[in-house]
Amino acid sequence: xxxxxxxxxxxxxxxxxxxxxxxxxxxxxxxxxxxxxxxxxxxxxxxxxxxxxxxxxxxxxxxxxxxxxxxxxxxxxxxxxxxxxxxxxxxxxxxxxxxxxxxxxxxxx
Amino acid sequence: xxxxxxxxxxxxxxxxxxxxxxxxxxxxxxxxxxxxxxxxxxxxxxxxxxxxxxxxxxxxxxxxxxxxxxxxxxxxxxxxxxxxxxxxxxxxxxxxxxxxxxxxxxxxxxxxx
Numbered sequence: 001x002x003x004x005x006x007x008x009x010x011x012x013x014x015x016x017x018x019x020x021x022x023x024x025x026x027x028x029x030x031x032x033x034x035x036x037x038x039x040x041x042x043x044x045x046x047x048x049x050x051x052x053x054x055x056x057x058x059x060x061x062x063x064x065x066x067x068x069x070x071x072x073x074x075x076x077x078x079x080x081x082x083x084x085x086x087x088x089x090x091x092x093x094x095x096x097x098x099x100x101x102x103x104x105x106x107x108x109x
Numbered sequence: 110x111x112x113x114x115x116x117x118x119x120x121x122x123x124x125x126x127x128x129x130x131x132x133x134x135x136x137x138x139x140x141x142x143x144x145x146x147x148x149x150x151x152x153x154x155x156x157x158x159x160x161x162x163x164x165x166x167x168x169x170x171x172x173x174x175x176x177x178x179x180x181x182x183x184x185x186x187x188x189x190x191x192x193x194x195x196x197x198x199x200x201x202x203x204x205x206x207x208x209x210x211x212x213x214x215x216x217x218x219x220x221x222x
Contacts (some may be wrong), residue, residue, distance in 0.1 A: 034211075036211075042215070042216075043199050043201075043213030043214055043215055043216050044152065044199070044201075044211075044213050045213065046210040046211065046212075049210075085151075087151065087152075091206050096154055096157070096167060096168075097142065097154060097157075097201075097206060097211065098154065098168070099144070099151040099152040099153070099154075100151055101150065101151040102151055
C-alpha cells in the first residue's frame with residue numbers, strides 16, 4: 001500500500017495562509033490523494049481530494065506536484081477552528097484507506 | 110439524514126468479555142469500514158466491506174470479527190476483549206473508496222480493564 005509522509009507538527013498565525021506538505025513518492029497512477037482533518041475528540045472530516053490537477057473548494061486548495069510524488073494542502077486564512085490533525089491519504093485499488101500519523105496544526109491567536 | 114451513527118458512545122469491559130459495536134448509515138453507501146485510534150496515533154484500519162455480504166481484513170484485524178448482512182449496518186464484534194483493545198473506534202462509509210468522501214461516525218470509546 002502506498003505510504004505518505006507528513007511533518008509531525010506545524011504552527012501558523014491566525015489569518016495567515018498555511019501550507020501543509022505531504023510526500024507520497026510511491027503513489028500509483030490510479031491513486032487519489034485525499035486530505036482529512038480531525039478536530040479534538042471528533043471523527044475525521046473530509047477536506048479535499050484530487051488526482052492530477054490542483055483542486056479548490058470552500059475549505060482549502062490542493063496543489064499536486066507534476067510528478068504526483070508530493071502534494072500540499074493550502075488553508076488560505078487559518079482560523080483558531082482550523083487547529084486539528086491533518087491527514088494525507090492515498091486511496092489504493094485494494095480498497096484499503098491507510099491513514100498515517102498526520103500533521104498537528106497549531107494556530108496562534 | 111442521520112449520516113453515520115455509532116453505539117454505544119462509551120463502554121467499559123473486563124478482560125475476556127465479548128461485545129458488539131454498532132455502526133449504521135442511511136446514505137446507501139456500499140463501502141464501510143472500521144478503524145481504531147490509540148492515544149496520540151493515527152487511525153488504523155481493522156476491517157472493511159465493499160457491499161452486503163463482502164468483507165475483508167485491514168491492517169489490524171486480529172481479535173475482531175465483522176459481517177455485513179445489509180447495506181446499512183456493519184457491526185464490529187470483539188470476541189474476547191483484551192486491554193490492548195482499549196481505544197477509540199470509528200466507523201466510516203462512502204459510495205466508493207477512490208473518489209468519494211468518507212463520512213465518519215462520532216466514535217466509541219472502549220476501555221478494557
